[in-house]
Amino acid sequence: MFELIQRIPEPWRQLTDLLIAPLAWIPRMQHTLWDFFFAPGPWWLVAAKFLFLLFPALLVVAAVWCTQLSIYTLPFRSGRVQFIPTMMLTWWDAVRAVWLYWVGMFRFIGVALGWAVTFSTFVAKLVLEVIRQIVLMPFTMTGRMTETYFRPGVPWVAFVMLVFWCVLEAAIFSYTLMPTVTELLADLVGGDSTARFTGAILYFFLLLLVMGSFACVQTLMDAVRKREWKFIVQMVVVELFV
Template sequence: MLTNVDGISKILIYILLFPLYFQQAFLEFSWAGGDTLVVMTLKRLFLLLPALAIILGCWVTIPAFLSVIFRQNRKEYVTSIFITWWDLGKSIFSFWGGILQFFFNLVIALLELFKVLILSIWFVIQSILFMPFRLFGGASKKVVESNIPWIAVVLTLFWVLIEATIFTYVTTPLVVDTLSNITGEQLSMAFVRIPLFAFLFFIVLGSYAVLSTFVDSFKEKNIYQIAGIFAIEVIVLLVEVVFLYREFVDALVPWFALYANDFSITMTGILAVSAFMWFGIRSLSWFLFASHGTPTIMAVIQGEGIKLAEKAKTPKKGKKTDDGFGADLSNELIESLKKDVDWVQEKGDLLLSSFILPPLQVIAAAINFCTLLVTGSHLFNTPIKKLDDIRDSSEMLKAAAEKRADLKPAAPAES
């Protein structure tokens, strides 16, 4: 009789303490203290948390089955215990799959990050390489669409610069000889050319200014002003022909004599050719660009400001206004940075989710064993697919309190 009692006692002890017979082996195998580093890392990564969850589930299952005697709806409760074990199994497989998914997402994110870095570097290089072209394009567009004749102004100044340069090299010997005779010292050409160039630059620019004033006088039909400006223009013509264009024609006489037999030209012929050159050059340059560029230059010099009619432009629908290269580049950089920030945030949330969810699957399944024992229901719905499925702690406590209230037996009705 005592032997039977001892046998039943041992069986009961085995049933109540059966996790003791395998939990140490489970923990030692999953901890893998004596294995190589790679095997130890893999076992601790894939097996340690599931082993702890299984051991906890075994220990909680023992009092859960013992409490069946005192519970209502015993069939549903026992079914819930088996379902909890089923959820634990699914959570363990989800945990393993989640780890693999995390490493897969990590590799994809690193590759995409590398691609973003390469594209960003290429964007910077492309912006630097094409910056001169874009600057030139933006400047050209503004010049073409502007109501100020910048092209005419630039061409006028450029032509004045060319004339001043040519006349500087042509008249430098004459000026050097004249100043040397006056001062009694031999002056170097390099010393004379710089002030001579500045002087001739303003002389040529002043001749265009006189011509512009002469044209304005004709537009206003002011006879006295026309006569005065005409006299000034004749003086300008004589000064430039005698001192500038004559020297230029004199420099060309040896070239004519080289290719022409019995070539000779008198002073009157030289002055006539010089006057003809002056009239031809002034006419061509005036009608091409100087007629628009000279008034603008004079307005700036006189401090009157550029008073031109504004062109009313209304941007077409669906098109953005162009604020120039700087604004375009800034907008592109800002849009690119916004896309990169959105991409980093999206990939960061994805990596965080794939990193946190796998262990949470197993932990949630293990916690469901404890809540099943205490409240008779699960706290978490497994498997957890996204972080938003994890409710706030206060909400979970409120839900648990409502479940406990539902499980209380209803009060007997008063007779």
């Protein structure tokens, strides 16, 4: 704009300077604001400037342009006496809007910080509770198992004898079936070497099979006692296969 003024002939230049005097300082103000906002600095300072001052600065620039341009309309306005107080009230509203914006931003930051502190406290308590539960889990499980095992009315002698019989029966069947299983695996593999854990795996599956058969017998007895014919038929079929 100043380069354009320099091209105006000298007799008209003073008049032009006088006419654009209300607007001549606004571009310099905008350039100053631009340098202020985009000046290098710490990230928190730049963020604070953009967060708290950018929108008020834009409002001020727009208000200044509107106010200065309205000066040229004063000679042609019929209600110029009421226009000036109205413009002053508009500036007051702009200042009030900036103040409310700052108050709202501070309230927002306060709420965000409070939420962050509350959430951090919740996460810390959750982590501590998880650690406490993990540390106390063996003791809790031991206490529950002890409470269950030593509850009155449980036939512990019969239960221990049943478990011992299952272990013994599984061992006998494993010893009996081990040559057959070894020969079968040798035929499948194509050599004399068998798997290293064949005996343990065979014993484990036979133990599950024996314990499952006794569980089926107990279920069959309960079904007969309650006359539940559907479960009786199911358990008989299962026992036949077992």
